[in-house]
Amino acid sequence: MAALDEAIVKRVLPHSMEAEQSVIGSMIMDAQAIVIASEIISGEDFYNKQYGVVFETMVEQHNSGKPVDIVTLQNSLKEKNVPQEVSSLEFIRDLVTNVPTSANVKSYATIVAEKSTLRKLIRLMDEIENTCYAEKEPLEDILEDTEKRVFSLVQKRNTGEFVPIRQVVMNAMDKIEMASRNKGSVTGVATGFTDLDYRT
Numbered sequence: 001m002a003a004l005d006e007a008i009v010k011r012v013l014p015h016s017m018e019a020e021q022s023v024i025g026s027m028i029m030d031a032q033a034i035v036i037a038s039e040i041i042s043g044e045d046f047y048n049k050q051y052g053v054v055f056e057t058m059v060e061q062h063n064s065g066k067p068v069d070i071v072t073l074q075n076s077l078k079e080k081n082v083p084q085e086v087s088s089l090e091f092i093r094d095l096v097t098n099v100p101t102s103a104n105v106k107s108y109a110t111i112v113a114e115k116s117t118l119r120k121l122i123r124l125m126d127e128i129e130n131t132c133y134a135e136k137e138p139l140e141d142i143l144e145d146t147e148k149r150v151f152s153l154v155q156k157r158n159t160g161e162f163v164p165i166r167q168v169v170m171n172a173m174d175k176i177e178m179a180s181r182n183k184g185s186v187t188g189v190a191t192g193f194t195d196l197d198y199r200t
Contacts, residue, residue, distance in 0.1 A: 014118040015047030018098075019111035024051055025099030026108060027058050028070065028092065033105040034062045040109040045116035050086045053077070054095075070096070117153070124149055 023041070026033040038059045046052035057076050061068045066076075070092050077087035085091055128146050131137060 013047065013122060014115045016111050016115055017048065019108045019115070020046050020048055020051045021095055021098045022100070022108040023105060023112055024054050024058075025095040025097075026102035026105035027055070028068065028073065028096050029099060030102040030105070031062065031068060033102045034058055034068060036105050037109040038062075040106065041113050041116070045112055047115065047119070050082075053080070053082055053086065054092075120153055121150075124153060 023033075023037050027037055037055070041055075043052035043056035043059075046055060054073070054077065057080065058068050058073060061072065061076055066072060070089060073092055074087055074089055128142070128149075131142055131145075
């Protein structure tokens with residue numbers, strides 16, 4: 001209860017530095033972690049904007065087929081003219097050192113996503129509160145706008161169920177390749193009707 005009261009009094013927006021550091025560190029350690037994390041969060045979900053820049057840089061590197069490691073990441077950050085403390089080897093190395101394991105990147109990214117949604121909800125409620133205090137709009141308009149904005153926030157919240165288009169294309173290419181290797185006439189599920197199998 002004391003911790004809750006302290007959070008309310010200090011009015012610090014919800015965030016988890018440990019989770020944010022662990023996401024970035026995991027992504028440097030393991031390329032697969034980049035794919036997993038980018039399905040759940042984006043750079044704007046980070047409370048620490050420096051981590052957001054590092055995240056976006058790694059995703060860009062990975063999506064363009066470039067390797068992501070401490071040296072290549074530092075080089076890309078320097079090209080973006082980010083502050084020296086962000087592009088330094090020490091800063092990047094510390095992110096890797098603080099990660100217990102890259103195997104839990106999905107859990108770390110989920111924490112970052114949840115904290116981000118809480119911050120967005122707080123900002124939204126502040127705007128709605130200000131609109132209510134101003135009393136310049138009809139109540140029905142305020143209620144309708146509130147409903148739309150809350151619904152939009154819920155819709156935008158990532159569930160991690162979608163698959164990146166790159167993965168969809170690779171899966172389709174694999175299926176096409178498997179079908180071309182099939183020497184039989186049926187590349188799908190046989191129906192038992194030869195003519196129908198041939199036509200489909």
